[in-house]
Every structure is written in C-alpha cells, then in structure tokens.
Amino acid sequence: MRYKCTVAYDGTNFHGFQVQNDLRCVQSELENALLIITKKKTKVYGAGRTDAGVHAYGQVFHFDFEVDMKDAFMKNAINCRLPKDIHIVKVEHVGEDFHARFSAKSKTYEYLMDFSEVDPLKVNYRWYYKYPLDASKLKEAAKVFIGTHDFKAITKNHKLENTIRTIYSIDFCEVDSLLKIRFKGNGFLHNQVRIMVAMMVEVARGKITISDLENVLNSLDRKRAPKTAPANGLYLVDIQY
Amino acid sequence: MRYKCTVAYDGTNFHGFQVQNDLRCVQSELENALLIITKKKTKVYGAGRTDAGVHAYGQVFHFDFEVDMKDAFMKNAINCRLPKDIHIVKVEHVGEDFHARFSAKSKTYEYLMDFSEVDPLKVNYRWYYKYPLDASKLKEAAKVFIGTHDFKAITKNHKLENTIRTIYSIDFCEVDSLLKIRFKGNGFLHNQVRIMVAMMVEVARGKITISDLENVLNSLDRKRAPKTAPANGLYLVDIQY
Numbered sequence: 186m187r188y189k190c191t192v193a194y195d196g197t198n199f200h201g202f203q204v205q206n207d208l209r210c211v212q213s214e215l216e217n218a219l220l221i222i223t224k225k226k227t228k229v230y231g232a233g234r235t236d237a238g239v240h241a242y243g244q245v246f247h248f249d250f251e252v253d254m255k256d257a258f259m260k261n262a263i264n265c266r267l268p269k270d271i272h273i274v275k276v277e278h279v280g281e282d283f284h285a286r287f288s289a290k291s292k293t294y295e296y297l298m299d300f301s302e303v304d305p306l307k308v309n310y311r312w313y314y315k316y317p318l319d320a321s322k323l324k325e326a327a328k329v330f331i332g333t334h335d336f337k338a339i340t341k342n343h344k345l346e347n348t349i350r351t352i353y354s355i356d357f358c359e360v361d362s363l364l365k366i367r368f369k370g371n372g373f374l375h376n377q378v379r380i381m382v383a384m385m386v387e388v389a390r391g392k393i394t395i396s397d398l399e400n401v402l403n404s405l406d407r408k409r410a411p412k413t414a415p416a417n418g419l420y421l422v423d424i425q426y
Numbered sequence: 427m428r429y430k431c432t433v434a435y436d437g438t439n440f441h442g443f444q445v446q447n448d449l450r451c452v453q454s455e456l457e458n459a460l461l462i463i464t465k466k467k468t469k470v471y472g473a474g475r476t477d478a479g480v481h482a483y484g485q486v487f488h489f490d491f492e493v494d495m496k497d498a499f500m501k502n503a504i505n506c507r508l509p510k511d512i513h514i515v516k517v518e519h520v521g522e523d524f525h526a527r528f529s530a531k532s533k534t535y536e537y538l539m540d541f542s543e544v545d546p547l548k549v550n551y552r553w554y555y556k557y558p559l560d561a562s563k564l565k566e567a568a569k570v571f572i573g574t575h576d577f578k579a580i581t582k583n584h585k586l587e588n589t590i591r592t593i594y595s596i597d598f599c600e601v602d603s604l605l606k607i608r609f610k611g612n613g614f615l616h617n618q619v620r621i622m623v624a625m626m627v628e629v630a631r632g633k634i635t636i637s638d639l640e641n642v643l644n645s646l647d648r649k650r651a652p653k654t655a656p657a658n659g660l661y662l663v664d665i666q667y
Contacts, residue, residue: 195547240547264544272546303505305513306436306481310547 187283188259189247191275196240196416197309198270203234211271215246218266223250232285232424238416240310243423247285291353293423294368294378296414301362312418318389320359326388327355329398330381337405339381340374348374376413383412428524429500430488432516437481437657438550439511444475452512456487459507464491473526473665479657481551484664488526532594534664535609535619537655542603553659559630561600567629568596570639571622578646580622581615589615617654624653
C-alpha cells in the first residue's frame with residue numbers, strides 16, 4: 186500500500202524538512218512515528234525540502250506499508266506519535282505510480298510580510314518590515330519573474346544542472362498591515378522564493394530598478410543577487426498533483 | 427525619573443515573568459537590557475507574575491532611572507536590547523507614587539480555546555479542545571465566579587493570607603472555531619484563571635453540575651478543584667490603573 190500524506194508544521198524549531206546529520210528535522214520525526222506503527226524502518230519520501238524556519242501547511246510525502254489501514258485511522262496513528270509542532274492534515278491511499286516528489290505538477294508558496302509594530306508572539310511567522318513599500322512597484326517587479334526563466338542567479342544551489350523553472354503566477358493579498366505574496370510555479374530552486382522576495386523589496390524601496398532586476402536575472406550570476414528574505418515568513422501551502 | 431512600561435511577550439520559552447534561580451524569565455531579560463542603558467543594576471517591578479507558557483500583551487512594570495529620556499527613545503533603546511520574544515509596547519513617565527503592582531486597580535486576562543483541528547503553528551497560543559462544549563453552560567458556570575469570593579479553593583498558592591478577590595466580569599467572544607473568555611477582576615490568585623476555565627469546561631461537558639462548582643468554591647479546599655487549564659491559552663491583556 187502506498188500512503189500519501191499532507192503535513193503541516195511549524196518550522197521554527199526544525200533544521201528544515203530533510204534529514205541532515207543529527208539535527209532535528211521533520212522527516213526524521215515522521216520516520217520515528219512510522220517506525221512505531223509499521224514496526225520497521227519506513228522511509229518517508231517528501232515532495233521537496235524546506236529550509237530551517239520555513240513553515241508548511243501543505244507539505245506532501247508518501248511511504249509504503251503492506252498493511253491496509255483506513256485513512257482516518259492511519260492519520261490518527263501518526264498524529265499520536267508526533268511532536269506538537271507537526272500535524273498530519275490528510276492521509277490518502279494512492280497507486281504505486283504516485284511519487285510525492287516526481288508526480289508533483291506545481292507548488293504554491295506564500296510569503297508573509299507585516300508592516301506594523303512587532304508583535305513578539307508572531308515574530309517567527311512573518312517578516313516584520315520597518316519601511317513602507319510601494320505595492321505597485323512590488324507588483325511590477327514580480328512580473329519580471331513570471332514565465333519560464335533560467336533562475337541560476339536566484340538560487341543558493343547554483344551548481345544544479347537544470348535551473349530553468351516556470352512561475353505561473355505571483356499574487357498579492359493585502360489585509361491591514363499584512364501583505365501575503367503567493368507564488369505558484371512548476372518548481373522552485375533552493376532559496377528561490379526568498380531571494381525573489383528580497384529583490385522585489387529592493388525594487389519597491391527604490392534601491393534597484395526593474396531593469397537592474399532584469400539584468401541580475403539574465404546574468405545567471407548568483408553573486409549579483411546576494412540578499413535572501415528571512416525563512417520565517419515563508420510557507421509551503423500546497424502541492425498540486 | 428520613574429518609567430512605566432507596557433510589555434508584550436511570547437511566554438512559550440520563558441519560565442514565567444519573575445526571576446527564579448537561573449531559569450530564563452522575562453524580568454531578567456528586561457533587567458539585562460536596562461543594565462546596558464542605565465549602566466547599573468536596575469530593578470524591574472512587575473505588576474504581577476505570569477507562569478511559564480503564559481503570554482502577555484499588556485504586562486506592566488516600572489523602573490527608576492535618574493536620566494530623563496524621551497518615551498519613544500527609551501522604548502527603542504530597550505527594544506534594541508531585548509530578545510525577539512519580548513517587545514516593549516509603550517513607555518510613559520509617571521510620578522514617584524506610581525507602582526506597577528500596588529497602583530493596579532484591575533487586570534484583564536483572556537483565555538483562548540480552539541475547537542477545530544490542531545494547527546501545529548498555533549499550538550503554543552491556544553488550548554485545542556477536542557470535544558464540543560455547550561456555550562450556555564459555560565456562561566452559566568462563569569456566573570458563579572462573578573462577584574467577591576474567597577477563592578482559596580481556586581488557586582495553587584493556598585497558603586496566601588488573603589484569598590478574597592472580586593471578579594467584575596467574564597465575557598465570551600466566539601468567532602468560528604475560536605472561543606475567547608475575557609476575565610476582569612481586581613486581582614487574580616496564582617493559577618486562578620486557569621482553574622476557573624478548567625471548572626467551567628467540566629460543567630459544560632456535563633462532568634460536574636453548577637451546584638458541584640458552587641460547593642467546590644465554598645469548600646475553600648484546593649483538593650476539590652484539581653484541574654488546571656493549559657498555560658499556553660492564557661494571555662495577560664491589560665492592567666488598569
């Protein structure tokens with residue numbers, strides 16, 4: 186049986202999703218929980234990694250287990266064995282050809298900015314930004330990224346062979362002092378969303394122009410785009426299959 | 427000069443407000459920040475303690491410093507030196523007769539419950555409760571506490587000499603799956619709000635009756651009211667002077 190699971194987590198106290206040495210990560214917490222249920226080492230295949238501090242409402246993973254358990258029962262069984270900063274939202278049976286990573290058609294991330302005074306209960310969940318930003322300039326900057334581009338300049342992992350990605354849309358939602366920027370694309374490179382946010386903010390603050398931004402993107406040179414927006418404003422919200 | 431400060435904090439990673447041995451607490455973080463500004467040991471007088479895990483939007487403290495600094499400047503000076511889970515909301519000059527604790531006329535606490543599915547990004551900020559509650563029964567139970575009573579049965583610290591307190595109001599605000607219970611009183615004993623919430627919930631679930639609740643209150647016996655609602659749902663929201 187192959188099980189597809191949708192999982193939410195608070196990234197604050199994790200060194201990201203993927204196993205790294207002995208650091209606390211989401212994947213090993215999931216595998217520890219599954220070890221108890223399946224009574225054997227069960228590998229978790231995530232749809233993709235998220236960095237330390239990045240949150241998720243819609244991360245997806247799959248695993249195999251020969252016992253056919255009801256979805257709701259499996260969900261409950263895993264949740265009982267997880268720490269409180271991870272929660273399984275949904276469990277579904279899927280065919281053997283489903284793969285959390287390779288079957289993904291597109292992904293949606295959200296980046297949350299807040300322009301009000303700091304609330305210490307929310308600092309881990311948004312980027313507090315002191316200066317007002319010109320929303321129309323943010324939107325203009327976003328347009329540069331939409332479409333298919335080689336994002337080699339806009340990633341931490343510039344050694345990757347294929348750095349071409351397609352961004353379908355970048356939408357903005359403003360409520361009071363909050364700004365939510367929603368990115369949908371066929372995939373995102375390491376740090377890509379956070380670097381795009383930082384660059385859009387630079388444009389909106391008038392530090393660089395739209396044509397500077399285009400030049401950086403076209404340069405394929407990571408050194409040209411050094412800034413990265415903080416991890417704690419980023420949410421993996423949905424993966425489309 | 428006496429400075430009155432209003433402070434917000436995320437109680438998750440603190441062992442409460444007040445200094446206790448070498449544990450991380452809000453008061454010592456504030457005193458560490460003031461040490462840098464005033465260049466000497468400066469005592470922080472809080473309006474009252476909050477327990478480990480309890481949050482605050484409107485905790486108040488005062489301190490003395492002979493230099494007359496502008497409110498906004500002092501606020502900024504302290505905030506620059508605080509960890510990100512504490513934030514000074516307001517600084518005011520007050521007279522020498524002001525005392526954060528003894529001048530307080532009343533206090534407002536809020537308790538937040540959530541009856542929806544667990545969101546792992548919010549588990550530190552509310553009490554997730556699995557079972558539906560009859561709101562009219564909650565309100566009926568709350569009425570027993572309103573007024574002046576000896577709350578000796580409804581506190582952790584039953585050795586206190588004066589356990590008589592007056593509760594002015596207990597209000598309910600429901601939005602979707604959230605229930606906020608707002609308590610206003612002339613003062614609250616240690617754990618009093620959390621024990622009252624637990625007892626109201628017991629009534630609403632039909633585990634005890636209103637007259638059981640009255641009997642416990644009148645018994646002045648702590649052993650009769652053993653439950654305490656989780657700390658992470660509680661907020662000190664305002665102190666009235």
